[in-house]
Amino acid sequence: MASKVESILKKIDSRFDVEVKVKRDNEAWLSIDNENLIDICGSLKDKGFVHLSAISVVDWIKEGKYEVIYHLWSYKDKMLLNLKTRIDREKPAIDSVIPIWDSNAQIHEREMHELFGLKFRGNPDLAPLFLEDWNGPPTFRKDFDWRKYVRENYYDKNNEREAAYYD
Amino acid sequence: MIDQLSPSPDSKEYNFYFGPAHAGSGNFGVKLIIEGEKVVRARSDPGYLHRGFEKLMEYRMPLQNAVLSDRICILESLNWNLIHAEAVDELMNIEVPERARYIRVIMAELSRIQSHIIWFGVFSKATGFDTGFKVAFGYRDYILDLFEMITGGRVYPAGYICPGGVRRDLPENAPDRIRKVLNKMDEMIDLEQLENSTLHSRTKGIGVLKLEDAIRLGATGPVIRGSGMRTDVRKDDPYEVYDRFDFDVPVRKEGDAYARYQIGIEELRESVKIIKQALKDLPDGDAIAPEFKKPRLNAKIPEGEVYIRNEISRGEAGMYMVSDGGTNPYRVKIRGPSFLHMIPVLEYLFKGVQIADVPAIYWSLNICPADLDR
Numbered sequence: 001m002a003s004k005v006e007s008i009l010k011k012i013d014s015r016f017d018v019e020v021k022v023k024r025d026n027e028a029w030l031s032i033d034n035e036n037l038i039d040i041c042g043s044l045k046d047k048g049f050v051h052l053s054a055i056s057v058v059d060w061i062k063e064g065k066y067e068v069i070y071h072l073w074s075y076k077d078k079m080l081l082n083l084k085t086r087i088d089r090e091k092p093a094i095d096s097v098i099p100i101w102d103s104n105a106q107i108h109e110r111e112m113h114e115l116f117g118l119k120f121r122g123n124p125d126l127a128p129l130f131l132e133d134w135n136g137p138p139t140f141r142k143d144f145d146w147r148k149y150v151r152e153n154y155y156d157k158n159n160e161r162e163a164a165y166y167d
Numbered sequence: 168m169i170d171q172l173s174p175s176p177d178s179k180e181y182n183f184y185f186g187p188a189h190a191g192s193g194n195f196g197v198k199l200i201i202e203g204e205k206v207v208r209a210r211s212d213p214g215y216l217h218r219g220f221e222k223l224m225e226y227r228m229p230l231q232n233a234v235l236s237d238r239i240c241i242l243e244s245l246n247w248n249l250i251h252a253e254a255v256d257e258l259m260n261i262e263v264p265e266r267a268r269y270i271r272v273i274m275a276e277l278s279r280i281q282s283h284i285i286w287f288g289v290f291s292k293a294t295g296f297d298t299g300f301k302v303a304f305g306y307r308d309y310i311l312d313l314f315e316m317i318t319g320g321r322v323y324p325a326g327y328i329c330p331g332g333v334r335r336d337l338p339e340n341a342p343d344r345i346r347k348v349l350n351k352m353d354e355m356i357d358l359e360q361l362e363n364s365t366l367h368s369r370t371k372g373i374g375v376l377k378l379e380d381a382i383r384l385g386a387t388g389p390v391i392r393g394s395g396m397r398t399d400v401r402k403d404d405p406y407e408v409y410d411r412f413d414f415d416v417p418v419r420k421e422g423d424a425y426a427r428y429q430i431g432i433e434e435l436r437e438s439v440k441i442i443k444q445a446l447k448d449l450p451d452g453d454a455i456a457p458e459f460k461k462p463r464l465n466a467k468i469p470e471g472e473v474y475i476r477n478e479i480s481r482g483e484a485g486m487y488m489v490s491d492g493g494t495n496p497y498r499v500k501i502r503g504p505s506f507l508h509m510i511p512v513l514e515y516l517f518k519g520v521q522i523a524d525v526p527a528i529y530w531s532l533n534i535c536p537a538d539l540d541r
Contacts, residue, residue: 051385053502054487058498059498071474075398078404101383103385103515104511106511130214
């Protein structure tokens, strides 16, 4: 018998190339091409996934990719869907999902822009949230080492207490 | 967005700061643009408590992260412990013993009660009802005593709920003491429920959030339930052993500050109900999985990814954890409910209200700047 999540996924438009991994009866992970993002998100929202739980970004530095993950929840079917898409790490840009999830998406995108430097095309307000007067690289990128940055900018090798942080 | 941040020059608008270094806002700033007594628009200004947990966790092993996860939200550290432990359990494929699952539920619900008590405390204070504040913080101490007895820490349990189960079993006299404290809680709920005209006039019809707006702005937990949506992760997507307990999900239709406050009171009763059932059914056995009895510092986390959702007292909390097969998680993303409640919902609700209503609306959302800033 097909599980509940599979019967829902069948209804999603077959036009798109979607790789599906069903994890539990009510949880699935989808990998999609970022060009279809808006169309797929739109059709998912029509199917009842009205709650965007979070947007996460993973920095796969070795592969030169950012992975953007949209965690969706359907109040109607009580189902969790995780939508994954990969984009280029050098000039990271992706379409904004504000037309679909409105203010909820806006604030998540604003956070990810600050921490990873992603551009969200169509998001009007990407002002920093947490870091004031920060001019360095986006802090959550894998190639930004907090400890090294602090050693170089704030610590003193000759200070007895702080010398322990230098190898 | 300069036009949102500053008053327009040819008007009578002026800036008014609510926080961040303010006893009444809790380490969080909101910039209000005021005209006369009316808030024209508001702009949240987070960052005062940003500690970068998501990145800190990438440098540490799960055993260390369990302790770190206390600090995500000071007011309900055990719930965040639980979310972190569940994420690691699922990634490492650990069978958590039955007894540990029950203890986890008991601790999470006790933590929810004390967090809701703080909510009433600050909410009463914000609406000019100081007795409520003192009643709440007095009764909260009974639960902190329990935490001290069980976990060793009053506010921070130091990773009591850890991957594999709980760090140590309940002391022998714990069930009796918990039952005694629950009786005290019933007493407190009756006190907090004393209706008074100050509370009514300052909260009824104030800060109304319609259901469609609540969904659009990403509200969860008591906020969306106060607007009429019956949803609770414990019911909809049960974790641990919540599906074995009989409890209700309180819902109100009005969507105002008073409705949210009432939801909180009713949820206290439901939590008491859950703990009583869990204590009755508490099975014997180990409180931690055999592979975690001796802490293994260099245990590898198998490759994979997991998204955990829990219902904490403020709403839906999530943790996304990715592992590439090393000893530390490759990436951790924390979804705090206050992130949505304090930025989009707050900015929306503040539009067009009177300055005097600002604290009542602010605290009716049951917010915690710590899980927003992380």
